[in-house]
Amino acid sequence: MTDRSILTAYATRLGDNALVLGQRMIEFVAASPELEEELANANFALDYIGQARMFYTCAGESEGKGRSEDDFAFLRPEHEYRNLLLVEQPHSHFGDAIVRQFLFDAFYAHQLDALAHCADEGLAEIAARAVKEVRYHLRHSSQWLVRLGDGTAESHERVQRSLDDLWRFTGEMFDEDELDTAMRKDHNGPCLVFIEAEWRDTVSRVIDEATLSLPEDGWMASGGKQGRHSEHMGFLLAELQYLQRTYPGASW
Amino acid sequence: MDRNEWPLYEVFIRSKSGLSHRHAGSVHAADDEMALSNARDTYTRRNEGVSIWVVRSDRIIASDPDETAAFFDPAKDKIYRHPTFYEIPDEVENL
Numbered sequence: 486m487t488d489r490s491i492l493t494a495y496a497t498r499l500g501d502n503a504l505v506l507g508q509r510m511i512e513f514v515a516a517s518p519e520l521e522e523e524l525a526n527a528n529f530a531l532d533y534i535g536q537a538r539m540f541y542t543c544a545g546e547s548e549g550k551g552r553s554e555d556d557f558a559f560l561r562p563e564h565e566y567r568n569l570l571l572v573e574q575p576h577s578h579f580g581d582a583i584v585r586q587f588l589f590d591a592f593y594a595h596q597l598d599a600l601a602h603c604a605d606e607g608l609a610e611i612a613a614r615a616v617k618e619v620r621y622h623l624r625h626s627s628q629w630l631v632r633l634g635d636g637t638a639e640s641h642e643r644v645q646r647s648l649d650d651l652w653r654f655t656g657e658m659f660d661e662d663e664l665d666t667a668m669r670k671d672h673n674g675p676c677l678v679f680i681e682a683e684w685r686d687t688v689s690r691v692i693d694e695a696t697l698s699l700p701e702d703g704w705m706a707s708g709g710k711q712g713r714h715s716e717h718m719g720f721l722l723a724e725l726q727y728l729q730r731t732y733p734g735a736s737w
Numbered sequence: 738m739d740r741n742e743w744p745l746y747e748v749f750i751r752s753k754s755g756l757s758h759r760h761a762g763s764v765h766a767a768d769d770e771m772a773l774s775n776a777r778d779t780y781t782r783r784n785e786g787v788s789i790w791v792v793r794s795d796r797i798i799a800s801d802p803d804e805t806a807a808f809f810d811p812a813k814d815k816i817y818r819h820p821t822f823y824e825i826p827d828e829v830e831n832l
Contacts, residue, residue: 521779524778524779525774528778528782624774628774632771
């Protein structure tokens with residue numbers, strides 16, 4: 486891989502994680518349990534979508550073929566999205582959404598921290614800006630996890646199940662593939678072994694405070710980083726891409 | 738959860754260092770930490786603040802509207818409490 490193609494692919498991955506999680510969170514708009522939570526959730530979703538825009542623009546620039554952020558967001562087929570399987574998972578209730586966000590943010594905050602010191606100036610700048618938002622999101626989702634875990638018997642039981650269900654998607658975050666290695670070696674990118682240790686610290690501390698049990702590491706699902714997605718991704722993209730597919734070039 | 742279980746919090750925002758906190762509004766929240774988060778997400782989205790205070794509304798001791806006359810009227814006709822009768826010497830520049 487050339488320097489430029491490494492950066493393009495890596496920035497696309499970052500953009501995809503942010504966009505897909507943002508899209509999932511948007512599903513709560515006008516459906517949150519409380520007005521204040523409604524505002525917070527929509528703010529956070531927009532934070533992620535804003536990050537996706539910056540990462541896609543960065544990817545388009547390093548690719549040099551004139552692709553815009555919209556081309557990345559709306560006009561790629563499913564297998565070209567390289568987000569983690571975790572962020573595309575649907576939620577059946579608020580607890581699922583909190584766990585999904587918590588598990589991802591605990592990883593993403595460390596990833597961005599490391600990226601803020603990477604060799605590519607543009608990417609480092611975006612990461613330094615995004616990490617402030619993500620640290621706050623992590624604080625928010627951690628507090629909710631504690632509230633639900635250490636809440637009523639029902640909330641405890643339901644959020645424990647969310648945690649057990651989503652746990653199998655966490656292994657993929659730390660699976661270093663060719664691109665992760667190239668990014669780490671050639672661009673002073675994140676070291677996933679190191680991040681995994683930090684992630685485990687954060688996650689076990691909060692789970693403990695939430696009086697929940699840390700799930701055991703069993704079989705881990707993977708493939709999202711290579712473009713092999715779960716059955717949910719097609720539906721998510723159908724909704725996300727609808728407008729641009731139906732009215733190509735629509736703008737407002 | 739029954740909405741009534743979530744208490745109301747009053748929100749005070751300081752817009753920049755050196756100014757005092759001002760009442761911005763209120764939020765519902767299940768606990769203190771949530772109240773702070775909700776206040777941040779509701780009232781500082783457009784860069785309005787550098788510091789937030791929240792306090793449970795039921796912990797504020799407020800004057801009784803029925804006692805407004807007894808509380809405040811006696812101060813109205815005591816103009817001698819305002820320092821407006823002093824002659825300021827010309828040499829005093831910064832007052």
